[in-house]
Amino acid sequence: MDHMYMTTLSVSVVLISIIWYIKTLLKPRGKSSPPLPPGPRGLPILGYLPFIGNNLLHQFTYLGHKYGPIYKLYLGNKLYIVISSPSLVKEVVRDQDSVFANRDTPVAALVATYGGNDIAWSPQNSQWREMRKLFVQEMLSNKSLKESYSLRRDEVRKTIKHAHTNMGKPVEIGELSFRTELNVIMNMLWGGIIEGEEGKLIGAEFRDIVAGGTDTTATTVEWAMAELMNNPDAMDKAQKELSDVVRLDNIIEESHIPNLKYLAAVIKETLRLHPALPLLLPRSPSQSSTIGGYIIPKNTQVFINVWSIHRDPSVWDNPNEFKPERFLDDNGKWDFRGNYFHYLPFGSGRRVCGGVPLAERMLIYLVASLVHSFEWKLPTEGEALDMSETFGIVLRKTKPLFIIPTARLPDNLYV
Numbered sequence: 001m002d003h004m005y006m007t008t009l010s011v012s013v014v015l016i017s018i019i020w021y022i023k024t025l026l027k028p029r030g031k032s033s034p035p036l037p038p039g040p041r042g043l044p045i046l047g048y049l050p051f052i053g054n055n056l057l058h059q060f061t062y063l064g065h066k067y068g069p070i071y072k073l074y075l076g077n078k079l080y081i082v083i084s085s086p087s088l089v090k091e092v093v094r095d096q097d098s099v100f101a102n103r104d105t106p107v108a109a110l111v112a113t114y115g116g117n118d119i120a121w122s123p124q125n126s127q128w129r130e131m132r133k134l135f136v137q138e139m140l141s142n143k144s145l146k147e148s149y150s151l152r153r154d155e156v157r158k159t160i161k162h163a164h165t166n167m168g169k170p171v172e173i174g175e176l177s178f179r180t181e182l183n184v185i186m187n188m189l190w191g192g193i194i195e196g197e198e199g200k201l202i203g204a205e206f207r208d209i210v211a212g213g214t215d216t217t218a219t220t221v222e223w224a225m226a227e228l229m230n231n232p233d234a235m236d237k238a239q240k241e242l243s244d245v246v247r248l249d250n251i252i253e254e255s256h257i258p259n260l261k262y263l264a265a266v267i268k269e270t271l272r273l274h275p276a277l278p279l280l281l282p283r284s285p286s287q288s289s290t291i292g293g294y295i296i297p298k299n300t301q302v303f304i305n306v307w308s309i310h311r312d313p314s315v316w317d318n319p320n321e322f323k324p325e326r327f328l329d330d331n332g333k334w335d336f337r338g339n340y341f342h343y344l345p346f347g348s349g350r351r352v353c354g355g356v357p358l359a360e361r362m363l364i365y366l367v368a369s370l371v372h373s374f375e376w377k378l379p380t381e382g383e384a385l386d387m388s389e390t391f392g393i394v395l396r397k398t399k400p401l402f403i404i405p406t407a408r409l410p411d412n413l414y415v
Protein backbone atom coordinates (compact mmCIF):
# COMPACT_ATOMS: atom_id res chain seq x y z
CA MET A 1 0.00 0.00 0.00
CA ASP A 2 2.78 2.38 1.10
CA HIS A 3 4.75 1.44 -1.97
CA MET A 4 1.82 2.14 -4.32
CA TYR A 5 1.17 5.44 -2.59
CA MET A 6 4.81 6.52 -2.95
CA THR A 7 4.87 5.51 -6.63
CA THR A 8 1.70 7.47 -7.38
CA LEU A 9 3.08 10.47 -5.53
CA SER A 10 6.41 10.36 -7.39
CA VAL A 11 4.68 10.06 -10.78
CA SER A 12 2.43 13.01 -9.90
CA VAL A 13 5.39 15.20 -8.89
CA VAL A 14 7.24 14.36 -12.12
CA LEU A 15 4.11 15.07 -14.21
CA ILE A 16 3.47 18.41 -12.48
CA SER A 17 7.13 19.37 -13.02
CA ILE A 18 6.95 18.54 -16.74
CA ILE A 19 3.69 20.47 -17.22
CA TRP A 20 5.12 23.44 -15.28
CA TYR A 21 8.27 23.56 -17.42
CA ILE A 22 6.32 23.18 -20.67
CA LYS A 23 3.92 25.95 -19.61
CA THR A 24 6.86 28.21 -18.72
CA LEU A 25 8.65 27.55 -22.02
CA LEU A 26 5.56 27.90 -24.20
CA LYS A 27 4.09 30.92 -22.44
CA PRO A 28 3.14 33.38 -25.20
CA ARG A 29 5.00 36.66 -24.92
CA GLY A 30 3.76 39.83 -26.58
CA LYS A 31 6.29 41.11 -29.07
CA SER A 32 6.69 44.42 -27.37
CA SER A 33 6.48 43.16 -23.79
CA PRO A 34 9.85 43.31 -22.01
CA PRO A 35 11.01 40.10 -20.31
CA LEU A 36 11.00 39.40 -16.60
CA PRO A 37 14.43 39.93 -14.99
CA PRO A 38 16.80 36.94 -14.92
CA GLY A 39 16.94 34.81 -11.81
CA PRO A 40 17.46 31.35 -10.37
CA ARG A 41 15.13 28.54 -11.34
CA GLY A 42 13.32 26.96 -8.44
CA LEU A 43 11.17 23.88 -7.98
CA PRO A 44 7.57 23.70 -9.12
CA ILE A 45 5.19 24.96 -6.42
CA LEU A 46 8.00 25.68 -3.92
CA GLY A 47 10.03 27.98 -6.17
CA TYR A 48 13.38 28.94 -4.67
CA LEU A 49 12.19 28.40 -1.07
CA PRO A 50 14.17 25.18 -0.39
CA PHE A 51 17.44 26.90 -1.40
CA ILE A 52 17.08 30.19 0.44
CA GLY A 53 18.99 29.01 3.55
CA ASN A 54 18.87 30.69 6.92
CA ASN A 55 20.29 34.08 5.95
CA LEU A 56 17.97 35.70 3.43
CA LEU A 57 20.07 38.84 3.26
CA HIS A 58 23.33 37.10 2.38
CA GLN A 59 21.50 34.84 -0.10
CA PHE A 60 19.90 37.86 -1.78
CA THR A 61 23.33 39.50 -2.01
CA TYR A 62 24.93 36.34 -3.42
CA LEU A 63 22.17 36.07 -6.06
CA GLY A 64 22.72 39.75 -6.92
CA HIS A 65 26.39 39.00 -7.67
CA LYS A 66 25.33 36.03 -9.80
CA TYR A 67 22.34 37.44 -11.73
CA GLY A 68 23.03 41.17 -11.69
CA PRO A 69 21.51 44.25 -10.05
CA ILE A 70 17.93 43.24 -10.83
CA TYR A 71 16.74 39.66 -10.61
CA LYS A 72 13.63 37.69 -9.86
CA LEU A 73 12.90 34.68 -7.73
CA TYR A 74 9.81 32.77 -6.76
CA LEU A 75 9.26 31.92 -3.11
CA GLY A 76 6.35 29.52 -3.22
CA ASN A 77 4.22 30.84 -6.05
CA LYS A 78 4.91 34.49 -5.21
CA LEU A 79 7.19 36.55 -7.44
CA TYR A 80 9.87 38.71 -5.81
CA ILE A 81 12.23 41.16 -7.46
CA VAL A 82 15.47 42.25 -5.80
CA ILE A 83 17.26 45.44 -6.83
CA SER A 84 20.77 46.40 -5.78
CA SER A 85 22.12 49.19 -7.95
CA PRO A 86 21.75 52.91 -7.24
CA SER A 87 20.60 53.71 -10.79
CA LEU A 88 17.80 51.11 -10.66
CA VAL A 89 16.86 52.24 -7.15
CA LYS A 90 16.44 55.73 -8.59
CA GLU A 91 14.04 54.39 -11.21
CA VAL A 92 11.91 52.86 -8.45
CA VAL A 93 11.93 55.50 -5.71
CA ARG A 94 12.30 58.68 -7.78
CA ASP A 95 11.26 58.23 -11.43
CA GLN A 96 8.32 55.90 -10.68
CA ASP A 97 7.82 56.71 -7.02
CA SER A 98 4.04 57.04 -7.19
CA VAL A 99 3.66 53.60 -8.83
CA PHE A 100 6.08 51.88 -6.42
CA ALA A 101 4.80 53.58 -3.26
CA ASN A 102 2.40 50.74 -2.60
CA ARG A 103 2.99 47.95 -0.13
CA ASP A 104 1.82 44.39 -0.57
CA THR A 105 1.37 43.58 3.10
CA PRO A 106 2.84 40.18 4.03
CA VAL A 107 0.57 37.88 6.02
CA ALA A 108 2.57 38.26 9.27
CA ALA A 109 2.32 42.04 9.07
CA LEU A 110 -1.42 41.82 8.29
CA VAL A 111 -1.96 39.90 11.50
CA ALA A 112 0.29 42.14 13.60
CA THR A 113 -1.31 45.32 12.31
CA TYR A 114 -4.95 44.28 12.36
CA GLY A 115 -5.20 44.12 8.58
CA GLY A 116 -2.27 46.24 7.43
CA ASN A 117 -4.02 49.18 9.00
CA ASP A 118 -0.98 51.25 9.94
CA ILE A 119 1.38 53.72 8.29
CA ALA A 120 4.22 51.36 7.44
CA TRP A 121 2.22 48.47 5.92
CA SER A 122 -0.79 50.30 4.54
CA PRO A 123 -1.17 50.50 0.77
CA GLN A 124 -0.87 53.97 -0.71
CA ASN A 125 -4.39 55.30 -0.16
CA SER A 126 -6.14 58.27 1.42
CA GLN A 127 -6.05 56.72 4.91
CA TRP A 128 -2.25 56.25 4.64
CA ARG A 129 -1.85 59.86 3.40
CA GLU A 130 -3.85 61.15 6.37
CA MET A 131 -1.99 59.05 8.95
CA ARG A 132 1.38 59.97 7.50
CA LYS A 133 0.51 63.68 7.37
CA LEU A 134 -0.62 63.68 11.00
CA PHE A 135 2.48 61.76 12.08
CA VAL A 136 5.12 63.69 10.13
CA GLN A 137 3.64 67.18 10.08
CA GLU A 138 2.09 67.25 13.55
CA MET A 139 3.66 64.70 15.87
CA LEU A 140 7.20 64.98 14.57
CA SER A 141 7.16 68.62 13.45
CA ASN A 142 10.03 70.80 14.68
CA LYS A 143 7.64 72.50 17.09
CA SER A 144 6.38 69.20 18.59
CA LEU A 145 9.91 67.85 18.85
CA LYS A 146 11.05 71.01 20.63
CA GLU A 147 8.12 70.80 23.03
CA SER A 148 8.77 67.12 23.74
CA TYR A 149 12.48 67.53 24.47
CA SER A 150 11.93 67.25 28.24
CA LEU A 151 10.42 63.76 27.69
CA ARG A 152 13.51 62.59 25.81
CA ARG A 153 15.81 64.26 28.32
CA ASP A 154 14.06 62.57 31.27
CA GLU A 155 14.31 59.14 29.65
CA VAL A 156 17.98 59.52 28.69
CA ARG A 157 18.87 60.81 32.17
CA LYS A 158 17.04 57.81 33.72
CA THR A 159 19.07 55.50 31.47
CA ILE A 160 22.38 57.10 32.44
CA LYS A 161 21.41 56.98 36.12
CA HIS A 162 20.50 53.29 35.75
CA ALA A 163 23.89 52.49 34.18
CA HIS A 164 25.63 54.52 36.93
CA THR A 165 23.81 52.57 39.63
CA ASN A 166 25.02 49.36 38.01
CA MET A 167 28.61 50.48 37.51
CA GLY A 168 31.13 47.68 37.39
CA LYS A 169 28.52 45.23 36.09
CA PRO A 170 27.92 44.32 32.42
CA VAL A 171 25.13 46.37 30.84
CA GLU A 172 23.15 45.01 27.88
CA ILE A 173 23.25 47.98 25.52
CA GLY A 174 20.50 46.83 23.12
CA GLU A 175 18.08 46.21 25.97
CA LEU A 176 18.93 49.53 27.66
CA SER A 177 18.41 51.45 24.40
CA PHE A 178 15.21 49.57 23.63
CA ARG A 179 13.69 50.53 26.98
CA THR A 180 14.75 54.17 26.58
CA GLU A 181 13.34 54.50 23.04
CA LEU A 182 10.16 52.62 23.93
CA ASN A 183 9.44 55.04 26.79
CA VAL A 184 10.23 58.04 24.58
CA ILE A 185 7.88 56.92 21.80
CA MET A 186 5.12 55.79 24.17
CA ASN A 187 5.27 59.13 25.99
CA MET A 188 5.26 61.07 22.76
CA LEU A 189 2.32 59.14 21.29
CA TRP A 190 0.20 58.75 24.38
CA GLY A 191 1.74 61.32 26.70
CA GLY A 192 -0.32 64.30 25.61
CA ILE A 193 1.96 65.91 23.04
CA ILE A 194 -0.93 66.08 20.57
CA GLU A 195 -4.07 67.29 22.22
CA GLY A 196 -7.79 67.42 21.44
CA GLU A 197 -9.43 65.58 18.56
CA GLU A 198 -6.11 64.68 16.93
CA GLY A 199 -4.98 62.99 20.12
CA LYS A 200 -7.94 60.61 19.88
CA LEU A 201 -6.84 59.45 16.44
CA ILE A 202 -3.59 58.20 17.89
CA GLY A 203 -4.43 54.63 18.62
CA ALA A 204 -4.06 51.31 16.93
CA GLU A 205 -2.86 52.86 13.67
CA PHE A 206 0.29 54.02 15.43
CA ARG A 207 1.12 50.83 17.36
CA ASP A 208 3.40 49.64 14.73
CA ILE A 209 5.35 52.81 14.79
CA VAL A 210 6.13 51.78 18.34
CA ALA A 211 7.48 48.41 17.26
CA GLY A 212 9.28 49.77 14.17
CA GLY A 213 10.74 52.83 15.84
CA THR A 214 12.05 51.11 18.97
CA ASP A 215 13.69 48.06 17.41
CA THR A 216 15.43 50.01 14.68
CA THR A 217 16.77 52.67 17.04
CA ALA A 218 17.87 50.20 19.73
CA THR A 219 19.68 47.94 17.31
CA THR A 220 21.48 50.93 15.73
CA VAL A 221 22.65 52.20 19.14
CA GLU A 222 23.92 48.70 19.93
CA TRP A 223 25.85 48.49 16.62
CA ALA A 224 27.30 51.99 17.14
CA MET A 225 28.59 51.08 20.61
CA ALA A 226 29.93 47.74 19.32
CA GLU A 227 31.82 49.50 16.50
CA LEU A 228 33.24 52.05 18.96
CA MET A 229 34.36 49.24 21.30
CA ASN A 230 35.98 47.53 18.33
CA ASN A 231 37.69 50.72 17.13
CA PRO A 232 39.34 52.40 20.13
CA ASP A 233 40.68 55.27 17.97
CA ALA A 234 37.13 56.17 16.97
CA MET A 235 36.02 55.92 20.63
CA ASP A 236 38.87 58.29 21.65
CA LYS A 237 37.92 60.79 18.95
CA ALA A 238 34.24 60.69 19.97
CA GLN A 239 35.09 61.20 23.65
CA LYS A 240 37.54 64.01 22.87
CA GLU A 241 34.89 65.80 20.82
CA LEU A 242 32.45 65.47 23.72
CA SER A 243 35.03 66.75 26.21
CA ASP A 244 35.62 69.80 23.95
CA VAL A 245 32.00 70.57 23.08
CA VAL A 246 30.12 69.53 26.24
CA ARG A 247 33.02 69.50 28.77
CA LEU A 248 33.53 67.06 31.61
CA ASP A 249 31.70 69.23 34.14
CA ASN A 250 28.48 69.17 32.16
CA ILE A 251 25.92 66.76 30.73
CA ILE A 252 24.99 66.57 27.10
CA GLU A 253 21.83 68.34 25.90
CA GLU A 254 20.19 68.11 22.48
CA SER A 255 21.41 71.67 21.81
CA HIS A 256 24.98 70.30 21.67
CA ILE A 257 24.13 67.96 18.81
CA PRO A 258 24.80 70.33 15.87
CA ASN A 259 28.41 70.68 17.13
CA LEU A 260 29.05 66.94 17.46
CA LYS A 261 30.33 66.40 13.92
CA TYR A 262 32.39 63.30 14.63
CA LEU A 263 29.56 61.58 16.49
CA ALA A 264 27.19 62.36 13.62
CA ALA A 265 29.70 60.66 11.31
CA VAL A 266 29.84 57.66 13.69
CA ILE A 267 26.06 57.27 13.42
CA LYS A 268 26.11 57.59 9.62
CA GLU A 269 28.90 55.04 9.31
CA THR A 270 27.06 52.67 11.65
CA LEU A 271 23.93 52.92 9.50
CA ARG A 272 26.01 52.33 6.37
CA LEU A 273 27.46 49.07 7.66
CA HIS A 274 24.44 47.98 9.67
CA PRO A 275 21.27 49.48 8.14
CA ALA A 276 18.52 48.49 10.58
CA LEU A 277 16.17 47.57 7.71
CA PRO A 278 18.68 46.24 5.14
CA LEU A 279 16.01 45.42 2.53
CA LEU A 280 13.88 48.46 3.46
CA LEU A 281 10.18 47.54 3.57
CA PRO A 282 9.06 45.82 0.35
CA ARG A 283 7.45 48.01 -2.32
CA SER A 284 4.81 46.80 -4.70
CA PRO A 285 3.89 48.46 -8.01
CA SER A 286 0.22 49.42 -8.33
CA GLN A 287 0.48 48.69 -12.08
CA SER A 288 2.87 46.68 -14.25
CA SER A 289 5.98 48.76 -14.92
CA THR A 290 9.38 48.56 -16.53
CA ILE A 291 12.59 48.88 -14.52
CA GLY A 292 16.02 48.54 -16.12
CA GLY A 293 14.34 47.21 -19.29
CA TYR A 294 12.53 44.41 -17.41
CA ILE A 295 8.85 44.05 -16.67
CA ILE A 296 7.76 44.18 -13.03
CA PRO A 297 4.20 42.84 -12.91
CA LYS A 298 1.59 44.58 -10.79
CA ASN A 299 1.62 43.53 -7.09
CA THR A 300 5.08 41.90 -7.22
CA GLN A 301 7.08 42.39 -4.02
CA VAL A 302 10.15 44.50 -4.71
CA PHE A 303 13.07 44.50 -2.29
CA ILE A 304 15.85 47.09 -2.40
CA ASN A 305 19.06 45.58 -1.08
CA VAL A 306 20.50 48.58 0.72
CA TRP A 307 22.94 46.39 2.67
CA SER A 308 24.65 45.38 -0.55
CA ILE A 309 24.62 48.95 -2.00
CA HIS A 310 26.20 50.25 1.23
CA ARG A 311 29.09 47.78 0.83
CA ASP A 312 29.64 48.23 -2.90
CA PRO A 313 33.43 48.58 -3.43
CA SER A 314 32.87 50.69 -6.56
CA VAL A 315 31.30 53.37 -4.36
CA TRP A 316 32.95 53.01 -0.96
CA ASP A 317 36.71 52.67 -0.23
CA ASN A 318 37.36 49.59 1.90
CA PRO A 319 33.62 49.13 2.32
CA ASN A 320 33.83 46.64 5.19
CA GLU A 321 35.92 48.97 7.36
CA PHE A 322 34.36 51.18 10.04
CA LYS A 323 35.64 54.63 9.05
CA PRO A 324 33.44 57.53 10.28
CA GLU A 325 35.91 59.94 8.61
CA ARG A 326 34.32 59.17 5.23
CA PHE A 327 31.28 61.15 6.39
CA LEU A 328 33.20 64.14 7.78
CA ASP A 329 33.19 67.25 5.60
CA ASP A 330 30.53 65.78 3.31
CA ASN A 331 28.66 69.11 3.44
CA GLY A 332 25.54 67.24 4.45
CA LYS A 333 25.53 65.34 1.14
CA TRP A 334 24.95 61.95 2.75
CA ASP A 335 21.87 62.87 4.72
CA PHE A 336 19.02 60.58 5.81
CA ARG A 337 16.49 61.84 3.24
CA GLY A 338 17.44 59.29 0.58
CA ASN A 339 18.52 61.84 -2.03
CA TYR A 340 21.69 59.92 -2.91
CA PHE A 341 20.96 56.43 -4.03
CA HIS A 342 24.23 55.02 -2.69
CA TYR A 343 23.19 55.68 0.89
CA LEU A 344 19.63 54.89 1.95
CA PRO A 345 19.44 53.73 5.58
CA PHE A 346 15.98 55.33 5.94
CA GLY A 347 14.74 54.49 2.43
CA SER A 348 13.70 57.13 -0.08
CA GLY A 349 10.77 58.62 -1.94
CA ARG A 350 7.28 59.06 -0.56
CA ARG A 351 7.58 55.93 1.65
CA VAL A 352 10.85 57.17 3.25
CA CYS A 353 10.97 56.52 7.01
CA GLY A 354 8.43 58.77 8.69
CA GLY A 355 10.45 58.87 11.91
CA VAL A 356 13.70 60.41 10.60
CA PRO A 357 13.53 63.65 12.65
CA LEU A 358 13.07 61.69 15.89
CA ALA A 359 15.44 58.86 14.97
CA GLU A 360 18.36 61.11 14.10
CA ARG A 361 17.95 63.10 17.31
CA MET A 362 17.63 60.02 19.55
CA LEU A 363 20.46 58.06 17.94
CA ILE A 364 23.07 60.72 18.45
CA TYR A 365 21.68 61.91 21.81
CA LEU A 366 21.70 58.42 23.29
CA VAL A 367 25.07 57.29 21.91
CA ALA A 368 26.68 60.63 22.86
CA SER A 369 25.25 60.38 26.41
CA LEU A 370 26.59 56.83 26.88
CA VAL A 371 30.01 57.72 25.51
CA HIS A 372 30.29 61.03 27.40
CA SER A 373 29.11 59.66 30.75
CA PHE A 374 31.21 56.50 30.98
CA GLU A 375 34.39 54.70 30.05
CA TRP A 376 33.36 51.28 28.75
CA LYS A 377 35.18 47.97 28.76
CA LEU A 378 34.41 44.44 27.64
CA PRO A 379 33.71 41.83 30.37
CA THR A 380 36.77 39.87 29.21
CA GLU A 381 39.78 42.09 28.52
CA GLY A 382 41.29 41.55 25.06
CA GLU A 383 38.28 39.52 23.88
CA ALA A 384 37.49 39.87 20.15
CA LEU A 385 34.00 41.23 19.79
CA ASP A 386 31.63 39.01 17.80
CA MET A 387 30.19 41.27 15.07
CA SER A 388 28.05 38.69 13.30
CA GLU A 389 24.54 39.72 12.30
CA THR A 390 21.17 38.03 12.20
CA PHE A 391 18.55 39.14 9.71
CA GLY A 392 14.85 39.07 10.42
CA ILE A 393 13.46 42.29 8.87
CA VAL A 394 15.63 44.16 11.43
CA LEU A 395 19.36 43.44 11.22
CA ARG A 396 20.41 42.50 14.75
CA LYS A 397 23.71 41.77 16.39
CA THR A 398 23.66 38.00 16.83
CA LYS A 399 25.33 38.15 20.24
CA PRO A 400 23.93 40.99 22.36
CA LEU A 401 26.54 43.54 23.42
CA PHE A 402 27.33 43.52 27.16
CA ILE A 403 29.84 46.16 28.32
CA ILE A 404 30.91 47.50 31.71
CA PRO A 405 30.68 51.23 32.55
CA THR A 406 32.84 53.31 34.89
CA ALA A 407 32.11 56.96 35.63
CA ARG A 408 33.74 59.66 33.52
CA LEU A 409 31.98 62.66 35.09
CA PRO A 410 31.60 64.01 38.67
CA ASP A 411 29.01 62.13 40.80
CA ASN A 412 26.52 65.01 40.88
CA LEU A 413 26.00 64.69 37.10
CA TYR A 414 24.40 61.25 37.43
CA VAL A 415 21.45 62.16 39.65
Ligand code: HEM
Residues within 6 Å of the ligand: 119, 120, 121, 132, 185, 209, 212, 213, 214, 216, 217, 220, 275, 276, 277, 280, 281, 282, 345, 346, 347, 348, 349, 350, 351, 352, 353, 354, 355, 356, 358, 359, 363
Ligand atom coordinates in the same frame (compact mmCIF):
# COMPACT_ATOMS: atom_id res chain seq x y z
C1 HEM B 1 17.55 53.82 13.36
C2 HEM B 1 16.29 54.16 13.29
C3 HEM B 1 15.40 53.90 12.09
C4 HEM B 1 15.70 53.39 10.85
C5 HEM B 1 17.06 52.93 10.32
C6 HEM B 1 14.46 53.37 10.09
C7 HEM B 1 14.36 52.93 8.78
C8 HEM B 1 13.19 52.88 8.07
C9 HEM B 1 13.06 52.38 6.72
C10 HEM B 1 14.22 51.86 5.88
C11 HEM B 1 11.76 52.45 6.36
C12 HEM B 1 11.17 52.02 5.01
C13 HEM B 1 11.42 53.10 4.01
C14 HEM B 1 11.10 52.75 2.60
O1 HEM B 1 10.29 51.84 2.34
O2 HEM B 1 11.68 53.41 1.69
C15 HEM B 1 11.03 53.00 7.48
C16 HEM B 1 9.68 53.24 7.49
C17 HEM B 1 9.04 53.86 8.52
N1 HEM B 1 9.58 54.27 9.73
FE1 HEM B 1 11.52 54.14 10.26
N2 HEM B 1 13.45 53.85 10.87
C18 HEM B 1 13.98 54.20 12.10
C19 HEM B 1 13.31 54.74 13.16
C20 HEM B 1 11.99 55.12 13.15
C21 HEM B 1 11.30 55.78 14.23
C22 HEM B 1 11.96 56.20 15.56
C23 HEM B 1 10.02 55.95 13.83
C24 HEM B 1 8.86 56.56 14.57
C25 HEM B 1 8.83 56.97 15.78
C26 HEM B 1 9.89 55.39 12.50
C27 HEM B 1 8.73 55.39 11.75
C28 HEM B 1 8.61 54.86 10.48
C29 HEM B 1 7.36 54.84 9.74
C30 HEM B 1 6.04 55.40 10.19
C31 HEM B 1 7.62 54.20 8.51
C32 HEM B 1 6.64 53.90 7.39
C33 HEM B 1 6.63 55.01 6.39
C34 HEM B 1 5.63 54.73 5.27
O3 HEM B 1 5.51 53.60 4.82
O4 HEM B 1 4.97 55.69 4.84
N3 HEM B 1 11.11 54.90 12.12
N4 HEM B 1 11.92 53.24 8.51
